[in-house]
Structures are given as structure tokens and as C-alpha cells.
Amino acid sequence: MSLDIFNPVVSKVAKGLEGKIITIYGSNNLGKTKQATRFKKPYYLGFEKGLNAIAGVPFAAINNWSDFKKVNKQLTHKSTVEKAKEFYQTIIFDEVEASARYCSKFICDKYDSDTIASGRDGFGLWKEYETAYWEEIDKLIGAGFTVVFIAHQTEDKEGKVWPKGDKRALAPIIDNSDIVVHVRSNGTDEKNQVIKSSAFLAETDKFFARSRFDYIQTGLQEFTAEALEEAIIKAIERQEEVEGIKAVSYNEQKETLKSEVLDFEKLKAEIIAAGKLLHSNNKGDVVTEIIENGLGKGKKVTDFTKNHVEMMVGVLDELNDEVKALEEVK
Template sequence: MMIDIFNPQISVVAKGLEGKVITIYGSNNLGKTKQSTRMKKPLYLPFEKGLNAIAGVPFMPINSWGDFKKVNKQLTKNPEKAKEVYQTIIVDEVDAFSKYATRYVCDQYDVDRIKDGNDGFGLWKEYETEIWEEINKLLNVGFTVVFIAHATEDKDGKILPKGDKRVLAPVIDNSDIVLFLSSNGVDEDNKVIKSSAWLAETNKFFARSRFDYIDTYIEEFTAENLEKAVIEAIKRQEEAEGIQAVTYEEQKQKNSSEKLDYDQLMEQIIEIGTKLSEEGRLEEVNEVTEKHLGQGAKVTECTKKQTDVMSVILDDLKDLLEN
């Protein structure tokens, strides 16, 4: 899809849980893992051992960040094939997830601690980039992605998801729903009562939802009740705002931008560059190239990793030709 600010896309809401990002957090034994693995077509990624009492769940053993990167690569390299088998990807849990990434970056740069790298300046940027790239890769495919986290308290006693802020930031910022689970204890027969889920922030805990019409409290937290709450919220939005919800694929198409093809870009750049050179404007062509690639650089030396930069150069060259 071509970039044209005078022909903008109109945002739409997608039905169901497909493509949604959900963070579920709370203390132990509240059903975070159990209910997540009951969602549609799950693949469980255990950064901590959460399946010891749950049978029948498809999972990939994760014993290092390298294991996760390999799994993530397979999920995202051929997403159409992966989505035939899986709809829900479960990352359990966020704090352990960050520790695996920390060890990977330390080993990558042969240091014992993140802060020891880069001649004492630390490897925080490298660590953040590593986390962001893997999370972003997973979220862009269209799975329902569930992040599970433990709970912690801040200095004022407010309950929050536990984890390194460099990991929590991209997780929470990308979450459509953050649920806080609270215990309901046991009944008169000493059987555990299913936990409740909160979807709106209070002065006691953090929670939130992007859906204005969603119930902010689910008395009995189950996979079915969570999906029902999301579906009902979207129906209410349709009725209240007069909108028509679409499928996830239709929403994805709306949010897509121009697909960049290296060979086509190179062909067009050479064609326009040649025309400008024939007009005696080679110096202007070089100015555009060096502006984006650096002094003395040539577009013909660009690699396939530089297609985004090439697309901007092409856009500038088209402007030169028109003028």
C-alpha cells in the first residue's frame, strides 16, 4: 500500500482474540497458566516450569534464549503454516524471560553482567534491542500472544506485574488487555474457588484494557469467560458507535504499508538516477544518496537489509524528477 497522507486508512476493530496481546498476572495458583493453555490452539513456551501439573498441552522446551529465538524464528518465518497449527502463543513468564535474555547478551559479549560490557558503560541498549526485536517479531504475525507474569508491589504497596522494566515496557505497551487475578479462597468443602480477573486500574493494583465497552471485572476467570468478555465488548462498541467489526486479516490489511522489494527498488532507482544524470543533475542524485547512506556511498552497493532506506531514496529521487 502506497504512502499517501491524502488517502488515509480508517481504523477498524477486529473480532475475537486473534491478533490480540494479553498480559495475565497475579500471585501463584490462580489459574494463569491453566486457563491460558485452554485458549484456542495453544503453544506453550515455558521460561519457568509451569506444566508440572497440567497434561496434554503442546509446548516447546525453552532452556535458553537461543531456544526461544529458534522457536520464534520458526513461528514467524512462515506464519501461514504456523497459524494452521497454533493460534495462541503463551510466554510464561515475563521475569524469567528477561533473565534468559540477560544471560544471552552477557554470553554474546563475553561478560558476567550487563553493566560490565561496553568497557564499563553497560550493554543496556543491546539488551533492550534484543528484547524488542524478538517481541516485535512475534507480535507482528497475528497470533493471540499471552504473557504471564508474577505480581509484585511498589514502594506504596500498589500491585504491579513483576519484571525488568526494559522487558515489561514493550510487553505492557503492546498489550490490549492486562488482567490482574485475585484469589477467592476456598469454599465450604475446602475446594479452591476460581480466581477473579480485573481489567481496570484501581489504587490497589494495575490493570487495563483498550476496549472501552469491556466488563472491568470477570468474577470467574476462565479462557471461555475472557473470550466472551472481549467478544461482548466489541458487540457493544458496534452498537454504540455504529461501526462494523472486521476479521483480523481485514484489519491487518488496513494496517499494512507498501511491501518493499529489493530488486524492484534497485531497478527504479537506477532508472530514475539515469534520467536525472542525462539531465545533468548527477550532483543532485549524489546529494540524495549521501544524505541517506553517508559520504561516498552508492545505492548500487545497498544490501537487502537496506530496502527501507532505498525506498526513501527512491521517493526523494522521484521528487527531483518531478521538479
């Protein structure tokens, strides 16, 4: 999709859970994993042993970061993603802190370091770790599944409750979550039977939670997958009613977010054509300057490679501006 501020793409809201990113966090034994597996067509990525008491759920036992990379490739690669979607709609990522430990060990092993902090002669491997984690999470959340991240909780110095985990791992998850759900225990009844947990979808001074949907209810007395899905659907319906918008399918929304596909051979051919036209109008020095600004001193069109397609877009835009200026003079 081409970028044109005078003919802008208009944002759309998608119905249902498809493509939504959800983070669920809280203390242990609150039903986070159990309820997550009740979403439609689940596939469970078990960084922890969260399925020990839950039967009948397709899963991958993730014992190291390489395991996750292998499974994530099957879920997200362009050659397999559509087949994966025929099998699964919801990907459950359980749990964030454990996944970060695996990624950290992967980076330490890669650079033969005992710790992230001591790697690269004491300068640390923080950037390598952050990048490795972000790249895999970005693939997963961009593939179009409903992705449910599960996290434990921690408290800050003031006693406020937050999702637990290293900030470098939490950032790409929380920042991209459409909903962050805090689950809290309701204790037991007079017969010592566990009362089902409640869920909160708005932040308070006691805990963090949030939703991108302005019209969603702020709490669920009984936390279930069905109740959360219903809350999201009703919030979107309410937005349609109040704001006069029309929610679309996830595929329709996805089309508005696509970038133009950058084809190396096509870009190269268009750059050559524009360059020849400018050369024929005594603008060869301008062509050289534009290409060198984009690629480097002394570089020519023949030096462009497939790794340079984004630079080539900029070069082509500048060449086309010069061509347009010539046409206006004529």
C-alpha cells in the first residue's frame, strides 16, 4: 500500500478476537492458563508446565529458546502460516518470565558468556538479548492469531501490582497488547470451596491493567474466557453505536496496515529508467548525487543489492521528483 498523505488510509476496528493481543497476569492458581485454553482453537506454548492438570489441549513443550524459534517459524513463516491458521486460532504463550530466561541463556551460549551483563568483555549483551526477544515476539503478534500471553505478578516499592518479568521482554508484549487483564483471587466460601477469580481491565492505584477499547467494562466478576470475549465484542459494538463506525473483519483491517511490497528488480529498473531520462536532459550530476547520498560515495546503481530496497525507495522518490520538475518546466 503506497503512502500518500493526501489520499490517506483510514483506520478500522476489527470484530471478534482474531488478531487481538491479550496479556493475562496474576498470582498462581487463579485459572489463567485454564481459561486461556478455552479460547477458540488453542495451541499452547509451554515455557512452564502449565498443562499438568489440563487435558486435551494441543501443545509444544518449550525447553529452550531454540524450541520456541522452531515452533514460531512454523506458526509465522509465509510458507506455513495459512496452514497453521487452519489448525489454530489462539496461541497461548505461557509464561513471559520463563521465556525471557530461555532467551537470555540462548544469547549467553551464542556469545560464550556466563551472563548477559558480563558478555562482550564486560560491556554486556543487553542489546543482543533485547533484539532476539523482540524479533520473535514481533513475528508471533504480527501473524494474525489471537495471542494470549500469561505472566506472573510482582509488586513495586509502593505495593502496586504489575506483570512480572524483565522490562526488555515485557515491553514488546505489554506495548502491543490490546488488553492487559489482572486476575485476582476471591478466596474461598464458607464451605472452603474456591470462589472463581475476578478479572480487571482498567488500572487502579493497586494494580496495572488496561484496554485499548474505550467502551469495555472495567471488571469481570467471574473470570472466564467466554466472559472476556463477550466483553470485547460488546465494547466494539458499543463503539459502533456511539461513534457511528462500522467494525470490519480482521482481514479487512489487516489490509489497511500493509506496506507496499518492495520488489528489488522493479525498483532497480525504475531507478535506471529515471536516471537515463535525467541523463538525457543533462542532469547526470544530479543522478550521481542522489545515488551517492542513498548508498555511499562512489556507488552506482549496479551496487544496489536486495538488502538495499528501502534505500532504493528513497532514491527513486528523489529521482522522480527531479523528473517531475523537468516535466513542469516543459
